[in-house]
Amino acid sequence: MTIWLSLCGAILLVAYLLGSVPTGYTLVKLLKGIDIREIGSGSTGATNVLRTLGKGPGAFVLCIDSLKGILAIFLVYWVFNFAQSQNLIPPTVNAEVWQSWMVTLVGFAAVLGHSKSIFLGFTGGKSVATSLGILLAMNWQVALATAGVFAIVVAISRIVSLSSIFGAIAVSIFMVILHQPLPYILFGVAAGLYVILRHRSNIERLIAGTEPKLGQKVQVETEESASPAS
Template sequence: MAIWLTLCGAILVIAYLLGSFPTGYIAVKQLKGIDIREVGSGSTGATNVLRTLGKVPGAVVLLIDCLKGALAIALVYGLFNFAPIPDFIPPTVDANIWQPWLLTLAGFAAVLGHSKSIFLGFTGGKSVATGLGTLLAISWQVGLATLGVFAIVIAISRIVSLSSIAGAIAVSMFMVVFHQPIPCILYAAIGGLYVIWRHRGNVERLLAGTEPKIGQNLPTEPEQAA
């Protein structure tokens, strides 16, 4: 039991560290020599990288941030596929019953790491790309459906934050539609609310009609990604 719990704990720590890897910060620091937290929205995510460096760096950061979330979930699948069944689980019980709960915790750890990176003094991005990576790894159907909502809204509105919020709202429904286990539904609901909370400054600008569209700069002072 101790070994199994240690492995689970190690996976959660690694998931948090994966999420914490400051992709956007490193990209802007290396290519432009500035701290991305001091420009644009103050976020280290792909949208602010897009505003600061352009489309290609923004796309690369988006991809890597997605991979961070997917790798965090892959660690859990690896544990259940290759580690021995723990002694405290009776042989008559399917060990995989515990897998959705650990998937949920690993997903939360990665999402939290992205927005509260230990490498950046617990600042970071808004966890959209990393959250999408976790969804694609948990259920590619849910991930693609959520991405579809994002794509439709952004095609119509040209506003990234509105598209992210729409995806965060829709994801719980897709978890139910695709018959995902209760822990994953809870992950979608709580994670979606967290992503929306991370966009609270954007919500204020959306209500005020001042939220910029793709290609536009923020008309106000940078929002600090606290």
């Protein structure tokens, strides 16, 4: 049992580190030589990269951050399959139930890693893209339904943060409608609330009517252009 618990703990650690990979920060730093946390919304996620560098880099960060969530969940599936083939799971453990709870915990670890990256002094993004990847690996129907809500709201409002908030609310509803396991429903509720909390500043701007719409870019300065001429 000790070996099994140690293995589960290792999965959680790897999921957190995977979520912590600072995709947006690294890309902007490489292309512009600036810290994306100091411009726009201060987030390292795809939306702030979109406003800073444009559609291509924004789409790249969206895909990679989503992939982090997918890989975290697939890691659980792979480890459980391997453990079962090697008889590493204790006979007292219900593998199916344990796996569903581990998927949920690993999902939380990846979300936390993205928003509180150990590589960025526990700062990061708002976990929307990583959460989408986790949902795709959990249940693609829930993920696509949630993405549909996001797409409808963004098409009407042109405001990404508002669409993310509606998507965060919709996750729990679709989890229940599609009869997902209790751990997955709890993930939908908790992760949805966490994403909404991560959008506190956006909510304040939405109320004030100052939240940027899709397509509005922020002005950035590279380290070279910001330096005084010699």
